[in-house]
Amino acid sequence: MPATPTRSIADEQESLEATLKDEILRMYEDVAEQPDGDFHFYHGREAAERFGYSPELLDRAPEGSVASFAGVGNPHVRSFLEEGMTVLDLGAGAGLDGIIASWDVGPTGSVIGVDLNPAMCRRARANAESTGAQMECREGRMEDLPLEDDSIDVAISNGVINLSFQKRKVLRELYRVLKPGGRISITDIVSAKQLSQSIVNDPKLWAS
Amino acid sequence: MFALLEQEGFKRVKSVVVPGFRFRHQSTQDSAEAYGVKAVLFTAEKPAG
Numbered sequence: 739m740p741a742t743p744t745r746s747i748a749d750e751q752e753s754l755e756a757t758l759k760d761e762i763l764r765m766y767e768d769v770a771e772q773p774d775g776d777f778h779f780y781h782g783r784e785a786a787e788r789f790g791y792s793p794e795l796l797d798r799a800p801e802g803s804v805a806s807f808a809g810v811g812n813p814h815v816r817s818f819l820e821e822g823m824t825v826l827d828l829g830a831g832a833g834l835d836g837i838i839a840s841w842d843v844g845p846t847g848s849v850i851g852v853d854l855n856p857a858m859c860r861r862a863r864a865n866a867e868s869t870g871a872q873m874e875c876r877e878g879r880m881e882d883l884p885l886e887d888d889s890i891d892v893a894i895s896n897g898v899i900n901l902s903f904q905k906r907k908v909l910r911e912l913y914r915v916l917k918p919g920g921r922i923s924i925t926d927i928v929s930a931k932q933l934s935q936s937i938v939n940d941p942k943l944w945a946s
Numbered sequence: 947m948f949a950l951l952e953q954e955g956f957k958r959v960k961s962v963v964v965p966g967f968r969f970r971h972q973s974t975q976d977s978a979e980a981y982g983v984k985a986v987l988f989t990a991e992k993p994a995g
Contacts, residue, residue: 778974788966810985811964897985905947909954919994922956923987925964928947930982 763855781808786834789925790815799837800865806832809896811925814838818921822846823891826883826915828908828924829853829898830875833862839894840871850890851875852883881907885915895924947988956990963987 768775780788782805786796789812796804808831819825819842827836830851840849849866851873853859859875866873878884881904893912902908912922951959967985969975978984 776970778969778971780968780970789964790966810967811987813987816987816989899947906950906954909950909956913954913956913992916992918992920992921989922951922991923989925985925987926947927983928986930984931980 763857767855767857779808779810782806785809786812791838795838795841798841798869799834800868802861803832803834803837803865806861807834809835809925810927811896813894813896813923813925814842815923817842817892817894817923819843819847819892824889825849826885826890826893826912827851827873828880828883828893828895828912829901830862831858831896833865833871833873833875835894835896836862836873836875837866837869837871840866840873843872845872847872849873850885852878852880852885854879881911883911883915887914888917888920890915891917891920893920893922893924895922895926897926899924900927947986951988951990955993957993959988959990961986961988 779785783796786804786807787793789809791812813835817839819839821844823843824847825839825843827839827849830836830853833851836849836851840847843849849872851859851862853862853875854877856877859877862873862875876884880898880902893916899905899908916922948959948961964985964987969978
C-alpha cells in the first residue's frame with residue numbers, strides 16, 4: 739500500500755467540478771457586469787435578436803435582463819406556454835427568459851427560476867419585480883433542483899445543461915419535477931465528437 | 947443529449963439545430979466546427995401516465 743494515498747478519479751472530478759463552478763459563477767457575473775465585454779460568445783441584445791427574440795419583447799423587458807442575456811438559442815419558439823401554467827426556467831440568469839415566459843402564462847401562472855449563482859438570482863428577482871412579472875428565483879443546483887415532484891408544466895432552459903458534468907442527473911431531475919404530460923423546451927450546446935481531455939480539464943473553455 | 951432524454955423516460959423527443967448560432971471569435975468557431983459543436987433546441991414530454 740502506498741505511503742500517501744493517490745487521488746481517485748472521483749476526487750479529481752470533484753475538484754474539477756468545484757473549479758468549474760467557480761469559473762461559471764465568475765463568467766456569468768462578468769457578462770452581467772460588463773455588457774460591453776469581449777466574450778467567446780454573443781450576448782446581450784445582439785445575441786437575443788440573432789436567435790429571433792422580437793424587438794418588441796426586448797424593448798418591453800428590463801434593460802439589465804437583456805444586456806446580460808447569454809443564451810444559445812430561443813426556447814420560446816417551441817415552449818407553447820398557456821395562461822395559468824407553472825414554468826421552470828433552469829439557469830435563470832438575469833431573468834430574460836423567465837420574464838418573457840411570465841408574460842405568456844399571465845397572472846394566474848407562475849415562473850420559477852433556478853440559478854446556481856445567488857447574485858444572478860437577485861438580479862432576476864429585481865428585473866422581474868421591475869416589470870411586475872410573476873417570477874421568483876431559487877438558488878440551487880440543476881443536479882438537485884429545489885422543486886417538488888410533479889410540480890412543473892413546462893421547463894425551459896437556454897445554454898445551461900452543457901455546463902454540468904452530470905447531464906443525466908440534470909435530465910432525471912427535470913423528469914422528476916415535471917407533471918405527467920409536462921414538457922421541456924431547451925436550447926443547448928452539443929458536440930458531435932468527444933471533446934479532448936485538454937478541453938474537458940480546462941474550466942475556462944468548459945464554461946465558455 | 948437526445949439519447950439521454952430517451953433513456954431517462956422522456957417521450958416525443960425532438961431536436962432542431964438553432965439557426966444563427968456561432969461563436970464570436972473565428973478561432974473559437976473554427977475549433978467548435980472541428981468538434982461538430984452546435985446549438986440545438988430539444989423538446990420532449992414526460993408521459994401522462
